[in-house]
Amino acid sequence: MIFQRNVWYVAAKSEDVDRQLRRRTILNEPVLLYRTERGEVAAMQDLCPHRFAPLSRGTLFGDIVQCKYHGLRFDALGRCVHNPHGDVITQRMHVRRYPTAERHGFIWIWMGDSAQAEPERIPDLSYMDAPGTRTVHSYIKANYRYDILVDNLLDLSHAEYLHVGSFSAGPAACSKTSVNEERNDVFVVRTMQDGPSLPHLAHLGERIDQTLNIHWRPGQVMNFEIKSTPVGDPSSNGHRARFSHIATPETEGTTHYFMSTTRDYAIDDPKVDAEAALRQVTVIQNEDGPMLDAINAEMHGMELMDMGPVLLPVDVGAIRVRRVMKRLIDEEISGSQNSVSATRSR
Numbered sequence: 001m002i003f004q005r006n007v008w009y010v011a012a013k014s015e016d017v018d019r020q021l022r023r024r025t026i027l028n029e030p031v032l033l034y035r036t037e038r039g040e041v042a043a044m045q046d047l048c049p050h051r052f053a054p055l056s057r058g059t060l061f062g063d064i065v066q067c068k069y070h071g072l073r074f075d076a077l078g079r080c081v082h083n084p085h086g087d088v089i090t091q092r093m094h095v096r097r098y099p100t101a102e103r104h105g106f107i108w109i110w111m112g113d114s115a116q117a118e119p120e121r122i123p124d125l126s127y128m129d130a131p132g133t134r135t136v137h138s139y140i141k142a143n144y145r146y147d148i149l150v151d152n153l154l155d156l157s158h159a160e161y162l163h164v165g166s167f168s169a170g171p172a173a174c175s176k177t178s179v180n181e182e183r184n185d186v187f188v189v190r191t192m193q194d195g196p197s198l199p200h201l202a203h204l205g206e207r208i209d210q211t212l213n214i215h216w217r218p219g220q221v222m223n224f225e226i227k228s229t230p231v232g233d234p235s236s237n238g239h240r241a242r243f244s245h246i247a248t249p250e251t252e253g254t255t256h257y258f259m260s261t262t263r264d265y266a267i268d269d270p271k272v273d274a275e276a277a278l279r280q281v282t283v284i285q286n287e288d289g290p291m292l293d294a295i296n297a298e299m300h301g302m303e304l305m306d307m308g309p310v311l312l313p314v315d316v317g318a319i320r321v322r323r324v325m326k327r328l329i330d331e332e333i334s335g336s337q338n339s340v341s342a343t344r345s346r
């Protein structure tokens with residue numbers, strides 16, 4: 001599996017990076033994460049250049065990491081700053097450092113060419129930080145690959161079967177899905193007319209109309225907005241839910257899965273925070289998780305399209321995303337090949 005590299009990925013929730021040395025694998029690379037004394041995030045390869053000991057097993061002195069094996073020391077930018085076995089420090093003794101940025105409650109990391117790591121390219125999730133709102137982030141380590149998770153999220157028709165009783169009341173007539181692409185973003189709209197309501201939407205009636213908007217961005221950042229209204233009353237304020245799901249590849253077969261839900265009521269109530277966190281994780285772990293685990297096992301690491309899947313109209317969003325991802329990865333590969341041949345011809 002080839003990953004897109006020149007894109008911002010979510011490495012961690014902000015609150016999960018502190019003064020401890022922590023290892024997190026991203027795109028198959030071991031990354032060391034910690035905060036400096038000033039609270040800035042340090043991210044570097046979790047691999048000492050001497051004997052490849054994980055630096056996360058070392059010790060933090062101020063902002064300096066000391067390797068546990070033979071004591072080489074590195075600063076927060078990955079530069080070797082002390083060699084106890086001689087005065088010489090060479091270029092090869094520095095550790096690769098990854099650009100990071102902290103925004104919207106997440107640590108974002110750039111695993112590709114550092115020169116392209118512009119913070120403006122971080123997806124704008126500022127609705128999460130807007131005054132009068134509260135966002136709760138949850139994390140699970142998923143033992144299935146990121147692309148089947150993205151397929152799952154872009155095709156929410158599965159809710160009418162897999163999530164009956166939790167957040168769907170069952171199949172709805174007149175559902176349709178449409179898709180749109182703008183630059184590298186994909187938008188999916190799914191509408192349901194005159195479908196069964198749910199207990200928390202009972203005030204809208206026994207039957208409701210629903211519009212679901214999904215906005216997918218590279219880096220596997222997906223935003224969802226669900227608007228529910230009484231049947232035939234599109235102008236009603238109805239009920240609006242906003243949440244996001246972010247899937248950062250850990251390895252070919254595993255994923256860092258971040259879920260966030262944003263609300264505009266009870267914003268200072270930690271009990272509501274805890275309930276929201278539990279709700280979002282429980283449905284994923286109990287309902288999506290077992291199905292995606294099973295699919296992951298059946299695929300034996302093969303690419304989905306190589307397996308010749310039957311395609312249904314509900315797959316339109318997921319297939320469009322796969323096409324965009326393929327184009328972005330192809331562009332990245334040809335870009336790096338061009339820069340290699342330009343270097344050679346100099």
Ligand code: FES
Nearest residue numbers: 048050051067070
């Ligand atoms: S492995 Fe790190 S100093 Fe030897």
Ligand SMILES: [Fe+2]
Nearest residue numbers: 158159163288
């Ligand atoms: Fe689901």
